[in-house]
Amino acid sequence: MTTTTLAWLVPLLPFLGSVAGLLLGRTAPGFVRPLAVLPSLAAAVLAVLVAVRQGGGETIEASTQLTPTGSVPIDLALYIDGFAALAAVLVGVVATCVQIYSTGYLRDDPRYPSYAALVSLFSAAMLLVVYSGDLMVLLVGWEIMGICSYFLVGHYWETPEARAASLKAFLVTKLGDVPFLIGLFALATDAQTFRIDGILEAVERGALEHPTLIALLLLAGVAGKSAQFPLHTWLPDAMAGPTPVSALIHAATMVAAGIYFVARLLPVFTSSAAALTVLAVMAAVTMVGSALAALAQDDIKRVLAYSTIGQLGYMAGALAVGDRGAAVFHLISHGAFKALLFLAAGAIIHAAGTNSLSAMSRMSGLTKRVPDAYWTMTVALLALAALPPFAGFFSKEAVLVAAEHTALGDRTVAPAGAGWTVLVAGLVTALLTAAYASRLWLLAFRGRGAEAPDHGRQPLAMTTVLWVLAIPSLGFGLSVTYLDDWFDGNALTPTVTTAVLGTGIALVGAVVTYAVWRTLATKVPAGKGPAGEPVAAHVAHPDAEAGQVEAEALHLPHPAEDPTDPGRVLLGPLHRHAVTGFHLDALYTAVFVRPVLAAASLVRFLDREVVDTYVSGAGTGTKWLGWLVRRAQTGNVQTYLSALLAGSVVLAIAAVLVAAGA
Numbered sequence: 001m002t003t004t005t006l007a008w009l010v011p012l013l014p015f016l017g018s019v020a021g022l023l024l025g026r027t028a029p030g031f032v033r034p035l036a037v038l039p040s041l042a043a044a045v046l047a048v049l050v051a052v053r054q055g056g057g058e059t060i061e062a063s064t065q066l067t068p069t070g071s072v073p074i075d076l077a078l079y080i081d082g083f084a085a086l087a088a089v090l091v092g093v094v095a096t097c098v099q100i101y102s103t104g105y106l107r108d109d110p111r112y113p114s115y116a117a118l119v120s121l122f123s124a125a126m127l128l129v130v131y132s133g134d135l136m137v138l139l140v141g142w143e144i145m146g147i148c149s150y151f152l153v154g155h156y157w158e159t160p161e162a163r164a165a166s167l168k169a170f171l172v173t174k175l176g177d178v179p180f181l182i183g184l185f186a187l188a189t190d191a192q193t194f195r196i197d198g199i200l201e202a203v204e205r206g207a208l209e210h211p212t213l214i215a216l217l218l219l220a221g222v223a224g225k226s227a228q229f230p231l232h233t234w235l236p237d238a239m240a241g242p243t244p245v246s247a248l249i250h251a252a253t254m255v256a257a258g259i260y261f262v263a264r265l266l267p268v269f270t271s272s273a274a275a276l277t278v279l280a281v282m283a284a285v286t287m288v289g290s291a292l293a294a295l296a297q298d299d300i301k302r303v304l305a306y307s308t309i310g311q312l313g314y315m316a317g318a319l320a321v322g323d324r325g326a327a328v329f330h331l332i333s334h335g336a337f338k339a340l341l342f343l344a345a346g347a348i349i350h351a352a353g354t355n356s357l358s359a360m361s362r363m364s365g366l367t368k369r370v371p372d373a374y375w376t377m378t379v380a381l382l383a384l385a386a387l388p389p390f391a392g393f394f395s396k397e398a399v400l401v402a403a404e405h406t407a408l409g410d411r412t413v414a415p416a417g418a419g420w421t422v423l424v425a426g427l428v429t430a431l432l433t434a435a436y437a438s439r440l441w442l443l444a445f446r447g448r449g450a451e452a453p454d455h456g457r458q459p460l461a462m463t464t465v466l467w468v469l470a471i472p473s474l475g476f477g478l479s480v481t482y483l484d485d486w487f488d489g490n491a492l493t494p495t496v497t498t499a500v501l502g503t504g505i506a507l508v509g510a511v512v513t514y515a516v517w518r519t520l521a522t523k524v525p526a527g528k529g530p531a532g533e534p535v536a537a538h539v540a541h542p543d544a545e546a547g548q549v550e551a552e553a554l555h556l557p558h559p560a561e562d563p564t565d566p567g568r569v570l571l572g573p574l575h576r577h578a579v580t581g582f583h584l585d586a587l588y589t590a591v592f593v594r595p596v597l598a599a600a601s602l603v604r605f606l607d608r609e610v611v612d613t614y615v616s617g618a619g620t621g622t623k624w625l626g627w628l629v630r631r632a633q634t635g636n637v638q639t640y641l642s643a644l645l646a647g648s649v650v651l652a653i654a655a656v657l658v659a660a661g662a
Contacts, residue, residue, distance in 0.1 A: 003049075003050055003054070003060055006046050007046075007131055008078070010043050011043070011125075013040075013046070014040055014043050014123045014124035014127065015120070017039030017040070021035040021116055021117035022113070022117045032113045036099045036116035036117075037103065040092065043096075043123070043127065044093050048089055050080065051086060051089050056082040059080065059081045060081075061197060062077065062078045063075040063078070063134070063195070064076050071192065072189075072194060073194075074194055075194070075195060077133030077137065077196075078133050079133030079196045082486030083263055086328065086332055086486050087256070087332065088131060091123060091127055091253065091256075092123075094252035094339045094469075095122075095248065097247075097343070098248045099120070100464070101247075101462050101465045103459075105244055105346055106244070115242070123252075124141075124144075125140075125148065125253070126252065126254070126257060127141075128141030129141040129142055129257050130260065133197065134194050136194050139184065142177075142225070145254050149249060149254055150170040152241055152242075153166040153238045153249075154240075155241055155242050155245065156240065156242070162241065164237070168234050168238075172233065172234040173224045173225055173234065174224075175224060176220050176221045176231050177224060179217040179220035180217065180218055186210060187214045187268065190207060191203075196265070203267040203268055204267070211271040211272040216278065218265075218269075219279060222259070222262055225257050226258030227309050227312060228282050228286045229282055229285045232290070235255065235309055236305040236581065239301040239302055243301065243343065244346065247343050250305070250308040250339070251336070251338045252339065256335065258312075259315045259328075260328070262279075262316070262319045262324075266324045276321075276322070279320040279418075280321070280418035283313045283314070283316035283317035283320055283422060284424075287314060287426065287428075288428055289582060290309035290310040291310045291429045291432035291436065292582075293579075294306035294433075294436040295432060295435055296568075296574075296578035297357075298357050298358050300348065300349070301355055304338070307341075307433070314396060314426060318330065320421075321405075321413070321418055322402075322406070323398075323413075326487075328487065329395045329487060332476070333391040333395035333472075333476055334392070336469055337380040337390075337472075337473040338380075340376055340377070340466060340469035341377060341380045343466055343469070345377070346462070347373035347458050347462060347466070348377070352366060357439075357562070358562030358565065360444045361442075361446075361565070363447050363451065364448055365451045366447060367445050369452050369454060372458065372466050373458070378445075379473050380470070383474070384433060385509075386430060391472060391473050391474065393477060393502075394476075394477030395477060396502065397495075397498050397502055399422075400501075403419050403422040407419030407420040430509070431505045431509040434505075434507070434509030435509040435510070435513045438513040438514055439513050439565070439567055442514065442517045443562065443564075448521070517564060523563075
């Protein structure tokens, strides 16, 4: 079988599995789990075969015209370079792990068939984006992901949090998609093609007439999809969806699509220094702001959500300095350890009966209840903190190296100012990342108080997946020297300067956080609140499955403040702002939501009080006229003759008066 045929099958198999799962979900429920897992597993295996055959060498291209549209046709095209080959492997592996994990996590959920089908469709859409060689076909996958995210984030639709989060995710991403679509058409107009290879050729010969405008329009869509400032606010709220969905969105689909798109078309963006500067500033604000917000969150999933936003900022920063190899390297590395973090968090939530870190800090023995989640999450947090030899160290340092070379003028693809912006923000974020990763680990696994409830061993499907994802989280960075061909042949190994500086800063963040936590813990009795009162955490029923525990945790009352939380001390007066995401939601409510609601109220008032009054008045006038006419119809002939005579007299008098006046 040819490589092209294998590549076509990669997105097709999960799509067919999704359709079959929806059709057979009620009539043959026994087939739902195999139809969820096997197509994704087969797609992952085929993606690996395609990557091996591609080998980081010549780009694999194939196309067939979908429809003649005039001067700019739309083709069903493949464009598989080293980036696409590795990204497809990431999507396939993470999607398979999520599907396997979900068979245990949502084993008693009555909506599991539709959930599994949507996850398969979600994966197929992302694989279409990865392999597509035509921007219109890529747009189809781009939009399907938005629709799937709406349904998956709102899976627990009984809760108002899930309903609001799904709607917010859909609207915010669509807000970015409008300029994105305009940018695609403008790009195709200048390049005279939707084909990626044709666009890259047009950029090379300088055929783009409006590179800055096109790049900025496209960046708006990327900011929405990849949760970059200022369109990132939907992602923390999207944690209202099931934990496996969070893992899929954060690691391999949806948010990865925007970064991957810019990497695919990076020459379009590097043709505009202004666009790269905007991207660098956007990435810097996203990195630092999200890291500060993560340090203040109490919900374990919101900590990880803000962490994803920050790591996407690193990828955007690498693209801002013109190094797509470093960006995609961090994209793949982050995908492995972030999927592991979310799936391990799901096991912890089930064992603790809550999402709250402050509640977890008041229970002991959690590490004994979920040893697999404990050890694998420790590996993933070390990778997130970018400590050697874990994968995050190598990929994050690749970003810092690219920024350093641009700042010092060794690379001239991007302005030096963009390099300095990304470098400084990246180092500050490395400090904060190690701090909030240490805080999460300490509060979740070093709690003091009552013993955590014993819910028994986690299902094998869940624990196996954790150890599978721990392997790339630990070893992917070490193997990158063998993958240079997939990353444009760039040297992605860290330099001594960035390695020592980045690692040193991360260690400082971790050590300071531990010292603050240790100091606070010695001052507060175990299991006590800020005023010394005993605090009991919500504990789920031992027989409750993990998804049910998470759904219940969405509407639990907010727990009491944890007096041992080092985030409050480290952030100081910034804490109350960071915990709300620096009030961006409140700002958007004041600037956009309230004016729109006020305009809607005005329209409703005009419709009811003006338009309806006019229509009602017209009807009432006609009714009164009919009443008068009806009163005149007496049936008396003498009355009619008298009225005619009177009218004739009036007309005669009027005629005489008019004649006299003339």
